[in-house]
Amino acid sequence: MKTSYLKMPEMRPFWYFLPLAIVVLGINSFYLEPIWIVISAGIFIVMGSIILLNGVRIARLNGEIKIERNELGSIMANLLDGLIAYDQNFRIVMINKAAEQVTGVVAADVIGKMMTPEYAKDAKFTVLTQILYPSIAPSVVRRSEGGAYPQVVDMSFTNPTTELRITTDRIVDPNGVLLGFVKIIHNRTREVSMLKSKSEFIEVAAHQLRTPLTSINWIFESLAKETMPESQKEMVDMGVMAASNILKTVNDLLDVSQIEEGRYGYKFQDMDINVFAEQVLSEIMPYAQEMGIKLYLKKSANPIPVSIDPQKLGIVLSNLVSNAIKYNIENGEVTVEIEQQVEKPYVEMSIRDTGIGIPAEEMQRLFTKFFRADNAQKTVADGTGLGLYITKNIVRRHGGDIWAESQLNRGSVFHITIPTDPTLIPPQEMSFSEE
Numbered sequence: 001m002k003t004s005y006l007k008m009p010e011m012r013p014f015w016y017f018l019p020l021a022i023v024v025l026g027i028n029s030f031y032l033e034p035i036w037i038v039i040s041a042g043i044f045i046v047m048g049s050i051i052l053l054n055g056v057r058i059a060r061l062n063g064e065i066k067i068e069r070n071e072l073g074s075i076m077a078n079l080l081d082g083l084i085a086y087d088q089n090f091r092i093v094m095i096n097k098a099a100e101q102v103t104g105v106v107a108a109d110v111i112g113k114m115m116t117p118e119y120a121k122d123a124k125f126t127v128l129t130q131i132l133y134p135s136i137a138p139s140v141v142r143r144s145e146g147g148a149y150p151q152v153v154d155m156s157f158t159n160p161t162t163e164l165r166i167t168t169d170r171i172v173d174p175n176g177v178l179l180g181f182v183k184i185i186h187n188r189t190r191e192v193s194m195l196k197s198k199s200e201f202i203e204v205a206a207h208q209l210r211t212p213l214t215s216i217n218w219i220f221e222s223l224a225k226e227t228m229p230e231s232q233k234e235m236v237d238m239g240v241m242a243a244s245n246i247l248k249t250v251n252d253l254l255d256v257s258q259i260e261e262g263r264y265g266y267k268f269q270d271m272d273i274n275v276f277a278e279q280v281l282s283e284i285m286p287y288a289q290e291m292g293i294k295l296y297l298k299k300s301a302n303p304i305p306v307s308i309d310p311q312k313l314g315i316v317l318s319n320l321v322s323n324a325i326k327y328n329i330e331n332g333e334v335t336v337e338i339e340q341q342v343e344k345p346y347v348e349m350s351i352r353d354t355g356i357g358i359p360a361e362e363m364q365r366l367f368t369k370f371f372r373a374d375n376a377q378k379t380v381a382d383g384t385g386l387g388l389y390i391t392k393n394i395v396r397r398h399g400g401d402i403w404a405e406s407q408l409n410r411g412s413v414f415h416i417t418i419p420t421d422p423t424l425i426p427p428q429e430m431s432f433s434e435e
């Protein structure tokens, strides 16, 4: 192994130095006294040794780098995800096999080429150019904040149907100087089609169930209005409750499948958030009274215009307020407060209750599908565990956020924010996979 290192170019300085040292020593032997000849020979031997050792060290390091580069090369070549590296001028530096397959290009045709958006006109390079310049791609959904790295976008192509998730990151040197970019292309076509067929199945099943369930619900409600012996009344009341619970579950499942496919269908309009909250709370007030809960609304000092889908955001507020009523104590209170956030383009709505609270260890699962806390299941038998998942998605679609604080047996506060600047609302609905 070592002999092969000695043949490497790093050893050249030593071989150049050796004849020079011999010539100088030869000349010295004519002109210098023996002691100086010995001293200069000593100096040459030390210098020669240093050059030789350095050469060997550099050769060894080079060997290691070569091995690492080969390993890295074979890892990148065999990655299932596509990888494209390019410099600041969009000159392709590297493209692996998976990226070749997904873009339909051959590495030899593009390596070293400066890819301008013009290349999109050439069918051979269309997909690659659109991946490099997402703004010219036909269907793009941004998954990360603009300007921040890594940037994540989802791209869809037809003929053949292809769903890609593309992550772009910067390549910088140790001093932070930008050298170029790398794109990781994850082909999600199979994942997306599986999610789609799962959602379609749920949607068809839910649709089929909804019609007969609505009839059953209606029949039980009509029956409950009739006069009948107490024992029968009890059974009919149970029927009313069961039918309305199943109907709620089916409707929630339909909402979830539409949300996850990105076709829940939003219609935004401008309105004062106080007027919106007043309307929702007036609809929910009879439920609060029936449950013996006091419901208060603290409006903001001034009107706050927002762009919202009142029907969808109505689902959010009524979910949060009905939870605050449902998981409350006898004679409890619920307060909805609306405030403009200080120096931020958001309005914050908080829904505070005096209820059973949420166990601390279960808080992180609060907004996931089918979550129901242990204490809630014991006190309120019915519930789908889908309400907060739907709620979170609707709030996100509005460009806002949701979070909660809670103390067991003391109460909970749910906060939602909605942007007051409409440019903060995502431009389009996204198909959604659980985070």
Ligand code: ADP
Pocket: 319, 323, 324, 325, 327, 353, 355, 356, 357, 358, 366, 371, 372, 373, 374, 376, 377, 382, 383, 384, 385, 386, 387, 388, 389, 412
């Ligand atoms: P559901 O109410 O149908 O069970 P949700 O998704 O609306 O479904 O709520 C999920 C769970 O979160 C509830 O089952 C309950 O455990 C907890 N939760 C939600 N809101 C409150 C609240 N205000 N107080 C206490 N627990 C709550």
